Amino acid sequence: MEGGTTQVLIVGAGAAGLTLGIDLARRGVSFRLVEKLPEPFHGSRGKGIQPRSQEIFEDLGVLDRLVAIGGEYPPQREYRADGSYQESFVVEPVAPTPDEPYHIPLLVPQFLTERVLRERLAELGGAVEYGVELLGFEQDADGVTARLATAEGEETVRARLLVGTDGGRSFVRRSLVIAFPGRTLAVRAVVADVTLTGVGRDAWHRWNEGDMARQMSLCPLPGTAMFQVQAPVPLEGDVDVSAEGLTRMIQERTGRSDIVVQSVSWGSAYSMNARLADRYRNGRIFLAGDAAHTHPPTGGQGLNTSVQDAYNLGWKIAAVLGGAPPDLLDTYEEERRPVAAQMLGLATRLLDAAKEGIIRRGREVHQLDIGYPGSRLAVEAPERSGGILAGDRAPDASLTGAAGQPVRLFQLLTGPHWTLVGYETARDAGPAAAKGVRVVRIGADGDLRDDAGHFAAAYGLKRGSWMLIRPDGYVGAIVEAGEMDALDSYRNDVGLGARAVRRQ
Known part of the structure; x- marks a missing residue:
């Protein structure tokens, strides 16, 4: 079945794909945004929105909505063995200034961030096509021919450019045989969104900091009645992420029988990796977001780096499609790949600190100091x-x-x-x-x-x-x-x- 033509085919509807769709839509660039999952992702894996991303979201018209449903990070409450605790800030509060209006990261569950982005995309006339999987593609001097599997059968679509924003296991990246070097960080963790009783929503509750066998974290998720459970788990073996299984884990690690998980909205056990694609471009095909780099969650850099990839790429695509010199698109990789390498190093250092029980965040995570001083566009x-x-x-x-x-x-x-x-x-x-x-x-x-x-x-x-x-x-x-x-x-x-x- 022929699916017609479009200027840009975006594969993957996470934060990077949605941001790119919004940016292209407001520039009048035609695109299709396809996602192989049948419905939106409903987990909170990435929950921090850094100040630089807040500036981007202000430009895209969604910041106030995100602030309305989100909130600031609560104080972290670290419990001692006798049940007493001490409180401290995860992020030291800093007042805004005229040149930096946003100084504190926002706490917003990923599924709510992406819901707001989808709403903004709809206002601009765009939409995600769920249940549509990329089967393969070929490129030539004039464009890309892609095969898609839809509910109605296989479809062929022709696009000027293709952008893979399809995650760490990117089909686009693997099809291009682009290497994804890096390392597994010898840390496996469970993350889950749950409703529970036993602790209040006024703090980010933490136990056994520095003990990777017994660490436990319960963080209230703004805009919901849920908490995010985070805990390191053994590198091998099954992890029970049912309500009963998580309740056992929490009670064993905290010594508190009053904390009971009542329901689990989403849960996963995953191994942390730090990887960076060798290239972000192959001809008319680009990688962005987790398809180009995967981060450990420490420091909240992954989602933010992905959003900023798309924000860098969107205007360049529109300019070249509008007649700008084609080599303008070369500056996407030149500018963004070094940033991802820098953020990977930061997130890995913060993970090492977390293993020692040090959970503090400063200006280094805000991404306000990122720039492109060596770019040909400077x-x-x-x-x-x-x-x-x-x-x-x-x-x-x-x-x-x-x-x-x-x-x-x-x-x-x-x-x-x-x-x-x-x-x-x-x-x-x-x-x-x-x-x-x-x-x-x-x-x-x-x-x-x-x-x-x-x-x-x-x-x-x-x-x-x-x-x-x-x-x-x-x-x-x-x-x-x-x-x-x-x-x-x-x-x-x-x-x-x-x-x-x-x-x-």
């Missing part, structure tokens, strides 16, 4: 030695509109466009407006005023400078007055139209 003219650098995350700033209303810089960045910022530039100077680029001028004569000095403090730009911020919220180019040719060349390299004509 241009400075002249080279800068201070302030914000090309390739850095673009900070937020509190500004005042010329009409007198407060404006956050992030509000101006929200949407699928590029943002060109002129700092203390003359009204009649600078590049002309172009499709896909929002132009704002900050300064005494600009559209926006930096009354509180937040923008100047965050960016450190010289008077007369222009800065081009990418659609994914990273600084692409910074040029000073007299270096406008460098900005013109950059715009052409990323597909922002013909060489800009400056105002006369």
Whole structure:
């Protein structure tokens, strides 16, 4: 059966696939998002949303919904053998600042995060096709031909590009024979979503920290009446994840007969791995999310890294399909694979610390310091030695509109466009407006005023400078007055139209 054509076929409807679908939908790119499971995943495996991902979700229009159903991490309550306990923060509370509005990870069960993403996708006209399995594919110079198994039988679909977001056991990756080196971390754990009695929802309850044979964790899941059970288990043998089996495990490890599991919504025993695909691209086919990297759960890096893969890839796909130079897509792997390697190292170090009973999280897990300073998409003219650098995350700033209303810089960045910022530039100077680029001028004569000095403090730009911020919220180019040719060349390299004509 012929299934027609689409611009992009996305295989796998987890957080990465959904994020990519949302980003393509708001850019007007046609796609199909298929998932071989018959229904959405209903477990809480990934439950932390880091500050950088919160900024992304603000741009995609879902952050407030996630905050409404989620919550902050509760204090961790570590019990001693005599039943007494001490409490501490998993994440040290830090107040937001004008340049970093989100400083504390959110706690949201994965199935609720993905439900919110599906709702947003539906608002943009997209949907997941469940019960549709990728059987095989072939690519040529013009596109990819994929075979799908559906409830109606086998279907053939033609796409310009294919993106595998189909998890750690990715069919797409294995079909491409892309190596997935790494290591098994000699830790196996059970994770389950349960309803239970015996403990309150005011803390993340922990027992026997540092004892990998008896460790036990019960974390309340916001937006639900459930707790997440986490516990290391032997590397071999069956694990009983029924209500009765989990009750026995909890009572044996805690010494508390009053904690009783009443029902299990979802449960699994899994071995922790740290693996990274050798390549993220083969011709017209890409890997993203767990298909490209798998992490231990420590530090909450896996889901967040996956979301940011998709956020990096989406605008580049749309640009190339719209006529930008094809080698723009090469920058996806160049930028994102080193980040995954860095996050794998971090998660592994945090796992080693957890084995010793140390459960603390600091700025290193927030992903706010991730950037692409060595990318070919990071241009400075002249080279800068201070302030914000090309390739850095673009900070937020509190500004005042010329009409007198407060404006956050992030509000101006929200949407699928590029943002060109002129700092203390003359009204009649600078590049002309172009499709896909929002132009704002900050300064005494600009559209926006930096009354509180937040923008100047965050960016450190010289008077007369222009800065081009990418659609994914990273600084692409910074040029000073007299270096406008460098900005013109950059715009052409990323597909922002013909060489800009400056105002006369």
